[in-house]
Amino acid sequence: MPDPGWLQELLAAVLATVIAITLHEAAHGYAALGLGDPTAREAGRxxxxxxxxxxxVGTVLVPGVLLLGQLLTIGRVEFMFGWAKPVPVDMRRLRNPLQGMMLVAAAGPAMNFFLAWLAGMLLHLAVLGDSASPDSMTWAYRFLALSILANLVLGLFNLLPIPPLDGGRILAGLLPRSLALPYLRLERWGILLVLFAVFLLPRLVQGFDPVGWALRRVIANAFDLVLLLSGHAT
Incomplete structure (x- = not known):
């Protein structure tokens, strides 16, 4: 049975995920505007x-299934995954198209890593206030921990060097133009490859679990690093 506080856990997880996704996309739009492309502003994004x-699908269905599934089975949230509608960017309007696209792509994960560090810093306030108001501070502590987790998952996942993920666009910016443009054409198939590897292959191939591996190794180590950089002993 899930913990009686499942509603508070759900609220903390949803709020952390929404903030991570929203500011990730906003960072792309503001970076593009600063580099000469007002497409996102013109589209109201x-x-x-x-x-x-x-x-x-990416903001409602997938995160909703993951959150409710975990709350109803283990009573807490240990993994979150989702995506937002991409902010429109017209690389032809950037002052330096390939390098500009690389910087615009890097802005999203950079925002997530900053937000993870900021949540780590705010944890100090939650710890200090815990004795004064245990219930509210316990929720704040959980929200901040989930904020670190959500931002690390979103930021690191997007650094995979597969178009249309941010890592693919960053890599394209580093490649010669003759290679970058054909590489970017993989964008229409890239997300299908990622979803196949993350969600379908673990069910088809016994022992193949990239998400579990990422949680145990990459995300866990990154979480410890964020705590270290924000002044917490690990």
Whole structure:
């Protein structure tokens, strides 16, 4: 049976995920604007309003299934995954198209890593206030821990060097133009390859579990690093 506090856990997880996804997309839009491309602003997507960035599958369905599944089985959230509707960027309007696209792509994960560090810093306040108001501070502590987790998962996942993920666009910016443009054409198939590897292969191939491996190794080590950089003993 799930813990009686499942509703508070759900609220903390949803809020942490929404903030991580919204600011990730907003960072892309503001970076593009700063580099000469106003497409996101013209489309009304240069916004901190989460509703402007909602993707019905990536922002609602997939995270919802993951969150409810974990709450109903283990009573807590240990993994979150999702995506938003991409902010439109026209690389032809950037002052330096390939390098500009690389910087725009890097802005999203950079925002997530900053937010993870900021949540780590705010944990100090939660710890200090715990004795004064245990219930509210316990929720704040859990929200901040989930914020670190959500931002690390979103930021690191997006650094995979597969278009249309940010890592693919960063790699394209480092490649010669003759290689970068054909590589970017993989964008229409890239997300299908990622979803196949993450969700389908573990069910088809026994022992193949990249998400579990990432949680045990990459995300766990990154979480410890964030705590270290924000002044917590690990």
């Amino acid at each position: 240069l916004s901190l309003n989460p509703l402007r960035h909602v993707d019905r």
